[in-house]
Amino acid sequence: MTKKDNHSRGLGRPTMNDVAKTAGVSPVSVSRVINNHPSVKEGTKTLVRNAMQKLGYFPNAAAQAMRTNKTDTIGVIITDIANSANGHILQGAEEVCNNADKLMIATSSGFDINRESQLIDHMQRRRVDGIILQTGHEESEELHQMIKNCTVPIVVLDRDLPFEIDSVKCEHYHAAREAVGLLISLGHRRIGMIAAEMTTRPGHDRVKGYRDELESANIPLDETLIRAGSHLSEHGYHETISLLSSDNPPTALFAGGNHLQIGALKAIKALNKKIPDDLSFIGADEATVSALYTPPITTINRDMRLLGKKAAELLLSRINKSISDEVRNTLLPSEVILRSSCALLKKG
Amino acid sequence: MTKKDNHSRGLGRPTMNDVAKTAGVSPVSVSRVINNHPSVKEGTKTLVRNAMQKLGYFPNAAAQAMRTNKTDTIGVIITDIANSANGHILQGAEEVCNNADKLMIATSSGFDINRESQLIDHMQRRRVDGIILQTGHEESEELHQMIKNCTVPIVVLDRDLPFEIDSVKCEHYHAAREAVGLLISLGHRRIGMIAAEMTTRPGHDRVKGYRDELESANIPLDETLIRAGSHLSEHGYHETISLLSSDNPPTALFAGGNHLQIGALKAIKALNKKIPDDLSFIGADEATVSALYTPPITTINRDMRLLGKKAAELLLSRINKSISDEVRNTLLPSEVILRSSCALLKKG
DNA sequence: CAAAAATTTATATACGTATACACTTAATTT
DNA sequence: AAATTAAGTGTATACGTATATAAATTTTTG
Numbered sequence: 054m055t056k057k058d059n060h061s062r063g064l065g066r067p068t069m070n071d072v073a074k075t076a077g078v079s080p081v082s083v084s085r086v087i088n089n090h091p092s093v094k095e096g097t098k099t100l101v102r103n104a105m106q107k108l109g110y111f112p113n114a115a116a117q118a119m120r121t122n123k124t125d126t127i128g129v130i131i132t133d134i135a136n137s138a139n140g141h142i143l144q145g146a147e148e149v150c151n152n153a154d155k156l157m158i159a160t161s162s163g164f165d166i167n168r169e170s171q172l173i174d175h176m177q178r179r180r181v182d183g184i185i186l187q188t189g190h191e192e193s194e195e196l197h198q199m200i201k202n203c204t205v206p207i208v209v210l211d212r213d214l215p216f217e218i219d220s221v222k223c224e225h226y227h228a229a230r231e232a233v234g235l236l237i238s239l240g241h242r243r244i245g246m247i248a249a250e251m252t253t254r255p256g257h258d259r260v261k262g263y264r265d266e267l268e269s270a271n272i273p274l275d276e277t278l279i280r281a282g283s284h285l286s287e288h289g290y291h292e293t294i295s296l297l298s299s300d301n302p303p304t305a306l307f308a309g310g311n312h313l314q315i316g317a318l319k320a321i322k323a324l325n326k327k328i329p330d331d332l333s334f335i336g337a338d339e340a341t342v343s344a345l346y347t348p349p350i351t352t353i354n355r356d357m358r359l360l361g362k363k364a365a366e367l368l369l370s371r372i373n374k375s376i377s378d379e380v381r382n383t384l385l386p387s388e389v390i391l392r393s394s395c396a397l398l399k400k401g
Numbered sequence: 402m403t404k405k406d407n408h409s410r411g412l413g414r415p416t417m418n419d420v421a422k423t424a425g426v427s428p429v430s431v432s433r434v435i436n437n438h439p440s441v442k443e444g445t446k447t448l449v450r451n452a453m454q455k456l457g458y459f460p461n462a463a464a465q466a467m468r469t470n471k472t473d474t475i476g477v478i479i480t481d482i483a484n485s486a487n488g489h490i491l492q493g494a495e496e497v498c499n500n501a502d503k504l505m506i507a508t509s510s511g512f513d514i515n516r517e518s519q520l521i522d523h524m525q526r527r528r529v530d531g532i533i534l535q536t537g538h539e540e541s542e543e544l545h546q547m548i549k550n551c552t553v554p555i556v557v558l559d560r561d562l563p564f565e566i567d568s569v570k571c572e573h574y575h576a577a578r579e580a581v582g583l584l585i586s587l588g589h590r591r592i593g594m595i596a597a598e599m600t601t602r603p604g605h606d607r608v609k610g611y612r613d614e615l616e617s618a619n620i621p622l623d624e625t626l627i628r629a630g631s632h633l634s635e636h637g638y639h640e641t642i643s644l645l646s647s648d649n650p651p652t653a654l655f656a657g658g659n660h661l662q663i664g665a666l667k668a669i670k671a672l673n674k675k676i677p678d679d680l681s682f683i684g685a686d687e688a689t690v691s692a693l694y695t696p697p698i699t700t701i702n703r704d705m706r707l708l709g710k711k712a713a714e715l716l717l718s719r720i721n722k723s724i725s726d727e728v729r730n731t732l733l734p735s736e737v738i739l740r741s742s743c744a745l746l747k748k749g
Numbered sequence: 750c751a752a753a754a755a756t757t758t759a760t761a762t763a764c765g766t767a768t769a770c771a772c773t774t775a776a777t778t779t
Numbered sequence: 780a781a782a783t784t785a786a787g788t789g790t791a792t793a794c795g796t797a798t799a800t801a802a803a804t805t806t807t808t809g
Contacts (some may be wrong), residue, residue: 079789120794
């Protein structure tokens, strides 16, 4: 019994050596069968395959990774995995990765900056071939450093970072302008704006679109109508309650985020206000509820699956070095879908 | 220049040896610092830490895995990652894994049986410490074999398999009976049932609950009222259209699945039927829409996050061998949440 | 102050795989 | 038939880490 014969000694899983022994060939032949090397006789192939079958052999990915310095794995770090919008991103990315024979592994940070750092760390230790990152902390200096120092390619998902880096983003600014413009064209002058963190693209750009559109319509800005700060449903709920129960409530409301929209709709329901009679309403990123709501809700939509796909494609190209070295920033469109939640402002 | 001095030659990433050289200590000391070994002088520690910092060193997880035969990784295989119910499962599981210092990596099969096998394979090759599996193919013999032969512990998520295996499941049967019972108590006799695949727990058990409750109420079964077969929204839509436009349409409808419910509601809307005046309705697993719908929808709910947590906890216990060897099957409750989508059957 | 004990550091090796290289045998050419 | 080529297989080794064992150093003790 030789030194390396772990398996027959009952310790641990079968290795290439065990398979080789069982098949009566050398370990090299086993390796060649595994990797579909051309020069191996058909007879040997089946010999090896049978042995693998018999022993229940699985190649050890860690050993392979160490030897080849590749893992064929793409790591994805998402803020909130329970958000179905992110689910669609993951679905899109996974489809592309599958087709490229890469395993996509998804993790989520829960918007926790420490967790985010840990996950980038994890991915690097595991030597993933590349990372798709949706940070929840665009502004963190620490994170910028981590990203800059990262030893594997990163594609950033719908975030603005203050340095050059591959990214795929969605258009938020013009869509927000279009949404607000629609409300203005219906006669609304007091338009409430509920937004996510200003340190995050969807929050920042949508608020900017709101401001610019009002300005270009010569409507004086009332800062108290802008309620930015969190992407959470609770934020949408409380700020909507606050806005609608104020002395001079808005006649229209724009909720720039799927959870925010849910929260806002709950608040509107709780206050027993009717859309669009008491209040015109525009939401964002929430396809299902918007279509089914009574009345159906006008909303800004974007193709999250496409976002995931584009990010994965860009990352794979970067990994394969099949594109030039210069940084790529892809911008995907948003679309305003008109439904019946917006009405002409009633005079008086 | 020695043989192993890769990094200073510019090839690849820094290793323990590079760090050791830079710090002026032996590789062993570096390893000890990494693993918080007690017996290492404070001065050496900082020396090593500075060197790691300077070189941008990251331990190679593959090498560690090979040496220690552990990966501190939990693999999760889910059917559909874009389904927010599954997102909540993942969230729950991830929380538990984080607290146990395990990295949870999520993948999804898209209900593709081949993909599912591949993923189990991937996980084994990568030597994850354990797998949480939500199969979309309870009935597949091939899959049963893969699961039985799997070399790492598996916890099955809300599925019935024809052999002993750790699992965490949700109660569907009694909740379905309760839902149908509620409709019966309101006078309904013709109750439509839209269900997912019969080869999957939520589909099978809910239909069984439906049948048994009707039987115990001495209501003759009309098989044409049962529309099982797919969890997809489209199935819910088409079967609802079909049911409601038949000669003898049901007066109440039970949609046993979140996507099915969405599809059914779309169909009801398309046919311009009013809930609950024209049709009483009960849904399942779709908290957001149900609460916001007009009228709010009575629904069967379950705690998906808890499902994920319990599965992860069971798996970790199994990995740590902190529980006895016997197979565990945890059953979590479902709950019927009463809202205003069900009404007394109008006579005549 | 020598010796024993405790602490810290170093040497050597194994984990499982892929590949460069050498080797054997069979097939082809001269 | 000898020489060349091709096809198939085997030997030896490196990847980066953790640890057993040994060695060196410092601290404690009689």
